Amino acid sequence: MSDHKTDNKPDKTAAGKAETTPPNTVTLTIDGREVTVPPNTNVLEAAQSIGIEISHFCYHPGLSIAACCRQCLVKVDKMPKLQPSCQLIASDGMVVHIADPDATLARQQMLEFTLLNHPVDCPICDKAGECTLQRFYFDHDNAPSRLDVAKVRKPKVVDLGPHIVLDAERCILCTRCIRVCDEVAGEHQLEMRYRSDREELGTAPGAVLDNPYSINTVDVCPVGALTAKDFRFTMRAWELMATPSVCNGCATGCNIEIHHKNERAWRLIPRHNPDVNQYWMCDEGRFTYRALRDNRLAGPVIDGLPASWDRALGVAADKLKAALDGDKSKLGVILSAQHSNEDNFVLSKLARDIWQLGKIYLGGKAPVPERADDKLRDADVNPNTAGVKAVARAAGYTLGDKSALERDLTGGTLSALLVLGNDIELSDEALTALAGLDALIVIASSEDRIARRTDVTLPCAMWAESHGTITNRQGRVQRMHAAFPPPGQAMPAWEIINRLGQACDVALGYTHPRTIFKELCGAVDAFKDAEWGKPVRPLQLRFAGSRG
Amino acid sequence: MAELKTYVLGRKTIEDLEALDQSDIKDDLQEIPSELMTINMGPSHPAMHGTVRIVLTVDGERIVASDVQPGFLHRCFEKESEYATYTQIFPYTDRLNYVSPMINNVGYALAVEKLLDMDRDIPERAKYIRVIVSEISRITDHLTCIGASAMELGAFTVFFYYIKAREWLFDLLEELSGARLTYSYVRVGGVVNDLTDDFEAKLNQHLSGLETILGEVETLLNNNKIFRDRMEGVGPFSREKALAWGLTGPVARACGLDYDVRKDYPYLVYDRFDFDVPVGTTGDCFDRFLVRVEEMRQSIRILRQAFEQIPDGPVMIDDPRVALPDKQAAYNTIEAMIRHFKHIMDGIRVPPGEAYTFVEGGNGELGFFIVADGTGQPYKCYCRSPSFITLQTVPELIKGHLIADVVPIFGMINMIGGECDK
Numbered sequence: 001m002s003d004h005k006t007d008n009k010p011d012k013t014a015a016g017k018a019e020t021t022p023p024n025t026v027t028l029t030i031d032g033r034e035v036t037v038p039p040n041t042n043v044l045e046a047a048q049s050i051g052i053e054i055s056h057f058c059y060h061p062g063l064s065i066a067a068c069c070r071q072c073l074v075k076v077d078k079m080p081k082l083q084p085s086c087q088l089i090a091s092d093g094m095v096v097h098i099a100d101p102d103a104t105l106a107r108q109q110m111l112e113f114t115l116l117n118h119p120v121d122c123p124i125c126d127k128a129g130e131c132t133l134q135r136f137y138f139d140h141d142n143a144p145s146r147l148d149v150a151k152v153r154k155p156k157v158v159d160l161g162p163h164i165v166l167d168a169e170r171c172i173l174c175t176r177c178i179r180v181c182d183e184v185a186g187e188h189q190l191e192m193r194y195r196s197d198r199e200e201l202g203t204a205p206g207a208v209l210d211n212p213y214s215i216n217t218v219d220v221c222p223v224g225a226l227t228a229k230d231f232r233f234t235m236r237a238w239e240l241m242a243t244p245s246v247c248n249g250c251a252t253g254c255n256i257e258i259h260h261k262n263e264r265a266w267r268l269i270p271r272h273n274p275d276v277n278q279y280w281m282c283d284e285g286r287f288t289y290r291a292l293r294d295n296r297l298a299g300p301v302i303d304g305l306p307a308s309w310d311r312a313l314g315v316a317a318d319k320l321k322a323a324l325d326g327d328k329s330k331l332g333v334i335l336s337a338q339h340s341n342e343d344n345f346v347l348s349k350l351a352r353d354i355w356q357l358g359k360i361y362l363g364g365k366a367p368v369p370e371r372a373d374d375k376l377r378d379a380d381v382n383p384n385t386a387g388v389k390a391v392a393r394a395a396g397y398t399l400g401d402k403s404a405l406e407r408d409l410t411g412g413t414l415s416a417l418l419v420l421g422n423d424i425e426l427s428d429e430a431l432t433a434l435a436g437l438d439a440l441i442v443i444a445s446s447e448d449r450i451a452r453r454t455d456v457t458l459p460c461a462m463w464a465e466s467h468g469t470i471t472n473r474q475g476r477v478q479r480m481h482a483a484f485p486p487p488g489q490a491m492p493a494w495e496i497i498n499r500l501g502q503a504c505d506v507a508l509g510y511t512h513p514r515t516i517f518k519e520l521c522g523a524v525d526a527f528k529d530a531e532w533g534k535p536v537r538p539l540q541l542r543f544a545g546s547r548g
Numbered sequence: 549m550a551e552l553k554t555y556v557l558g559r560k561t562i563e564d565l566e567a568l569d570q571s572d573i574k575d576d577l578q579e580i581p582s583e584l585m586t587i588n589m590g591p592s593h594p595a596m597h598g599t600v601r602i603v604l605t606v607d608g609e610r611i612v613a614s615d616v617q618p619g620f621l622h623r624c625f626e627k628e629s630e631y632a633t634y635t636q637i638f639p640y641t642d643r644l645n646y647v648s649p650m651i652n653n654v655g656y657a658l659a660v661e662k663l664l665d666m667d668r669d670i671p672e673r674a675k676y677i678r679v680i681v682s683e684i685s686r687i688t689d690h691l692t693c694i695g696a697s698a699m700e701l702g703a704f705t706v707f708f709y710y711i712k713a714r715e716w717l718f719d720l721l722e723e724l725s726g727a728r729l730t731y732s733y734v735r736v737g738g739v740v741n742d743l744t745d746d747f748e749a750k751l752n753q754h755l756s757g758l759e760t761i762l763g764e765v766e767t768l769l770n771n772n773k774i775f776r777d778r779m780e781g782v783g784p785f786s787r788e789k790a791l792a793w794g795l796t797g798p799v800a801r802a803c804g805l806d807y808d809v810r811k812d813y814p815y816l817v818y819d820r821f822d823f824d825v826p827v828g829t830t831g832d833c834f835d836r837f838l839v840r841v842e843e844m845r846q847s848i849r850i851l852r853q854a855f856e857q858i859p860d861g862p863v864m865i866d867d868p869r870v871a872l873p874d875k876q877a878a879y880n881t882i883e884a885m886i887r888h889f890k891h892i893m894d895g896i897r898v899p900p901g902e903a904y905t906f907v908e909g910g911n912g913e914l915g916f917f918i919v920a921d922g923t924g925q926p927y928k929c930y931c932r933s934p935s936f937i938t939l940q941t942v943p944e945l946i947k948g949h950l951i952a953d954v955v956p957i958f959g960m961i962n963m964i965g966g967e968c969d970k
Contacts, residue, residue: 118882122889129893137883138890139897142868145881238893542893 028094035090043085043096044072054098055107055136057114057222058174059086062279063183069174071110071136075100082106111141117152117197118223119169126231127224129238130541133172152197160190160202161209163283164217164226168200171225177201177217184280184375185211201225212282212377219269219279228267230287235266241538243483244271246470248338248463249285250371251380253472256281258289258464259541263484265289265464276476282377289464295446297459298488309489309499316456317503319439323416324504329358332414335392335399336421337364337382340468340480341527342516343460343493344388346508347420350501352395359408362388362399363424378473382423383463387471387526394524402426409433418500419443420493422450441500443493458500460493461486467513468492469530477530483538584612589954591620597696597958598965602942609950614943618936621965629929633895634660634736637929642730644933645967647692648685648910650721652967653734654678655907658815659916660736662903664896670865674738675816676858681733682816682907683847683854684721684751687758688714689910689962690798690840697837697959698769701778706765713761716754720747736896737871738864748855755848762844769837779834783945783957786831793941797912797934799961802839803831809908821853836960870896895924911935911962935961935968 027036030047037046042065044054057069067087074085077095082103085096097103115137122128154168178190178201189207194200203209209217218228240259247254247268254277257269268289270281300312307315323331333351335344351357364382372379392399400408402424408414409430415438422444426434434440435453442454445462463470465486469477486492494516501508510516514532521527590601599620605613625644629637641652657678661667695710718728723744725733733740769775785795790803800807808825810818826842828835864871872891873884898920906915912934919928938961945961946954 115882115886120880120882120885122882122885128889134886134890137886138894141883142887143883144868144873144877145883147881 026090026092026094028090028092028096030096031098037090041090043074043076043083043088043090043094046090047085047096047098052098054085055111055140056086057132057136057172058176060176060179060220060279063176063179063220066175066179069110069114069172071107071114073103073106073110074098075103108141108143111137112143112146114172115145116147117169118172119151121167121170121224125170125224126227126233126237127170127221129236131224132222154200158202160226161214163214163229164209165229165232166201167225167227170223171201172223173199173201174222176220176222177226180213180217180220180280181209181211184216185213186375187211190217212284212371212373213280213375215283215286216270216280228286231267235261238542240266240541241483242269242541243464243481243538244536245464245480245483246383246472246478247281247285247288248383248470248480249282249288249381251378251383251385251473252277252376253383253470253476253478254281254285254376255478256285258483260464260483260538265292265483276472276474276478277376280376282375284371284377291446292462292464295448296462296487296490297444297447297457298490299459300489301454301457301459303455312456312458313499313503316441316458316500319416319441319455320418320500320504323439324355327415328356330413330415331355331357332359332361332405332408332417333357334361334363334405334417334419334421334424335388336419336423337362337380337385337388338421338423339493340384340463340466340470340513341387341391341477341520342468342513343420343497344384345391345520345523346494346497346510346516347418348391348395350497350506350508351418352397354501354506358397359414360392360397360399361405362392362401363405363419363421365423366402366425380473383472384470386473386475387469387477390471390475390524390526391520394526406430409437415439417441419450420497422446422448424450426450443496445490458496459486459488459490460496461490465490466492466494468494469517469532471526475526477527479533481536583607587951589951591617596955598963598968600939600963600965600968602946602954602958604946604951604954606951609952611946611949611951611954614946616939616942618939618963618965618968621969623966623970625931625970626929629926631925633892633924634898634926635891635895637926638732638734639730642732643966644931644970645689645910645914645935645964646729647964648682648689649729649731650678650681650685650733651689651907651909651914653731654682654816655905655909655914656916657734657736658907659903659905659918660896660898662905663898663901663918663920664736664870665899666737666865666867666870669867671738671862672817672859673742673861674863674865676854677739677743677863678734679816679818679821680743680751680851680854680858681721681724681731681739683850684717686847686908686910687844688717690844691717693910693959693962694765694837694840697956698765698775700955700959701775703769703772703775706768709761709765709768713754713758716757720750720754723747723750735864735870737867738862740864742863751851751855755851758844759848762841766841776834778953778956779837779960780832781830782833782949782953783960784830784832785941785945789941789944790831793944794937795912795941796937797909798836798839798843799831799938799941800912801826802828802835804829809906809913813906815905815907817854817857818850820857821850823850823853833956833960840960897922897924898926906932909934909967911938911964911967914967931970933967933970935963935965936970939963939968 025036035046047054054072056072058066065087067084072085073082075097076083156167158166160166181189189209191204215228218226240261242257245258247256255271255273257271258265259267268286272279300307367379369379371377410433417440419442440454441456443458443460445460464483467482469479471477498508498510517532585606587604590596591599601617603615641656642649644652691710691714695707699707722728725731785803787804790800790805806827823846826839828839873887877884878888900922902919904917906913915932917930918926921927945957
C-alpha cells in the first residue's frame, strides 16, 4: 500500500550514507532459487523477497523474534534438525528447503496442533475473513480433523482493559500481543500463564492492558483472541472497504486505512510506513473516526437557520464585499491546521494574493502537552500545522497565532472574519468580541465551538471525505484519499472557497484538488518533489485475501 | 451504405439475383418507382426472438441493408465475473443461454477444472451426469428454437407440442436442481448432488413421449407447403462463408460444415457414445430446421447410451481445494469450518494461469477463456458465445430477402439475447 502515499523523496543525507558504504549482501539458495539479501535478514524474510510465503504466527516484522509457534520450520542443509526460519539468519551459501516433504509435514503437523483445541467460532468471530489461521489452514493444510476427545475449554470473555477483550480459547499462544506491549508501548502488561494446552494469556500481576497503543495488540493478533471493544460485533471484516489515508489525530500523520461501508467509517487500521509509524498507531488516533459522524453540518446555515447554498454564498459574499470595500485591514482570515494543504492554499491565495489582506491567522486545536511521548503521539493535535506554515512562508507572510487573534478581536481591530475550520478555542472576551463582529463566516464541518455563533456557516467535508494532502511534523507531504462522500450538502472546503470567490467576483477556477496540488508544488518549496499519486479504488477486504 | 439495386420477386438467393441480366426482366416491381426507406424492427417485436433491434433499409419489401443492434440484454457477464468467486459465477452462466443453462454450467466448470489441473480426476459418474444434463438442455434449446419459429410462421400447434415436451424436461431438471431455468447445478469438481432416484425412469418416459412428438411435428411441418415455402431457399449460406464467418453449431452444420465439438474435440465422455452429426447441404432455413430436429434425435440416442454406461460412485471430486466439506463436519470441527468459510467467502483458490475450454452448446461452440491470478476470483473471464458470432451474419443473410423472411431467418439463427449480449 505504501505506493499510494505521496511522499517527499528520502532526504539526501540518508541516500549519501547508503552510497558510501559498499553494498554488503549474502546469497543463499531457497528451494533451488538463488536469493541475495542484505546481511542480518532472516530466512523467512529472504523467502518473502522472492514471493515464497512460509507460514508463521509468532513472527511479526515490527517485533522481536520469539520463534515459539514453530510454524515456519524449514529444512537447511548441514543442520541436523528443522529450523524456525524466522530465527535463522541467512548466511552465504546456505541451502534452504521449504517445500521439502519433512518440513512441509512438520508445518502441517504444527498447524494441526494449533487447530486442535481451537473453537468452532468462525461464524461469530470478529477476525473471520482476515484471520491468519484460516488463511494458513486453507493454503497449507486442508486436512480434516482427527480429534476424537473433547476440546480444552478456556474462558471466552476476559476483560483485559478499557479497550480489549480476550477470548482465551481462540488464542494460539503466539505472544505477539505481549511483545507489542513490551516493545511498542514499553509497558509490560500481558503475560502467559500455565503450560501446555492449558497455557493461557492474561494480564501481568497487578496490571491491566491499558496503554496508549493497546489496540495494536488486536491488529497483530493472528486470530480473533483479542478484539477491540470499539469494533467487536459491529461489522463483519470482509464486508468493509479499505481506503488508504493518513490519521488526522495529531501532527505525526500515521498512515492508516479507513475501513468503511455504507458511507460510514467503522474503524481505522495502521498502514505500514517505515518512516512514520512502522506498523502502529495510537488508540486515540483510532477513535478519530467517530468525529466523522458527530454533530456534522449537513447544510449551510444563516443566523442559525438552514439555508440553501445559493443564498448562503450570496449572503457571505455580500458581507465580504462590504468588508473589502470598507477598511480592508479590518477583515481577517483564519487558515486551519485541521484542513488539507489544498484547502489552505486556495484560501491563502484568495486572502493574500487576490484580496491582499494583512491579517491572516493560524487556527486549529490547542496543543495537548500531556499526550506527547517519544513514540508516535505528538502534543500538536492538528495534522497539518507544518503544511499551513509552509504555505504562508512561501506566500511571504507570517501567520498570526491564537494570542494575536484574541488581541485583535478584543482590541477591536477586526470587524469581519472568514474562518476555515471550527476548532479554534478562544478566551471568553474574544468570544464576546467575536459575537460583535460585522461579519463572521465559517467554513465548518461540525456544529461545535465557533460554528455556533456565526452569520453564515458553510458545511465542509472532513478528512475522510475529500482528496488532499497534509504535511506531518517531519515535513512529509502525505496523501489522503476520499473514502466516502460528505454528509448531506457538505462539500470539500477548497470547493466552498472556490465558490465563495466566484460569488465575490474572483475566478479561482479550481475543479479538482489535483490541480491545486500541482500549483502548490510549483509555488511552495516544501512541496517541490511531492507527487499527487495515482487514484485508489477502495479495496474490498473480502477479496483482498486474508491479510491476517 | 449499400448501393441501390432492384430485385426480383420469385428468386430466392442473392447469387441468383446478381447473375441475372436485369434488362431481360419485365417485372412489375421494376416499373414501380421506389425509394429507399428505413424501418425499425425490434427491440420488442412479436416476431423477433430475444430483444434485438434491426434497422432495415428497404426498397419496397426488399431488404437492401440492415443494421443489427444487440446489447439490450447486456449484463456485464465478463466484468461481473471478475468480481465474483469462481463458484459465484455459475449463476451468471445460467443466464447466458437461458434455454440450455446446463451446457453453460458445464463449459465454465471445465475451464476452471483445466486451470486447477483436475479435469482428469472428475468422478466418472459426474462426467456422465454432466453429459446427460447437457443433452437434455440441447433438446430443450432446439425445441424452443423450432417451436417458436414455427409459431411465428403460423404453425401454432407445433409450438404447443414442443413446449409441452420442453416443459417435461424442464420439470425433470427442476426436480434435479431446484430451479426451472437457472439451475446452477454443476460445480467445479463435479455436480452439486446425484441424480434423483426416479430420474432415469422419468427421463425414459419423457424421451419416448418426445419421440412421438417429433414424429407428429414431422408430419405437421416437413411437407407443409406454407412452412416449406417460407423456409426453403431462405437465407442460404455457403460452407465457405460459414467458415469465413466463424460459424459453428447447427447453423454451420446446415451449411455443410461437418464440425461438432463433441465429435472433433471430445470432452467429458462423448467419445464413448455412438451418435451421428447431421449435416445440411444448402444452408437455408429448412436445412437448419432439419439439422436441429435430427440433433434432438441424436441427443436422445446419447441419453439412452449414457444411462446404459453410467457407473455408480461419487458425483463430486474428493479434493479439499474445491469440494465443500459436509455440513456435519463444518458445524462440528474447526478444520471443516475454516474450509467452508474460505470456500464461500474467498472462493476456491485457482493457481495462476490461463485456460480455454469449449463445448458444443445449443447454438455452437461455447467457449470460456479464464485468466487466473491465484486468488478466488478470475482475473478475466471471456465467453465465446455462439449467438454473438452467428448474429454477425444476419445482415448478410437477410440482404435481398423480403421483410417477412427476416422472421424465419432470425428464428432459425436462434439468437439468444442473454448469450449474445453477455
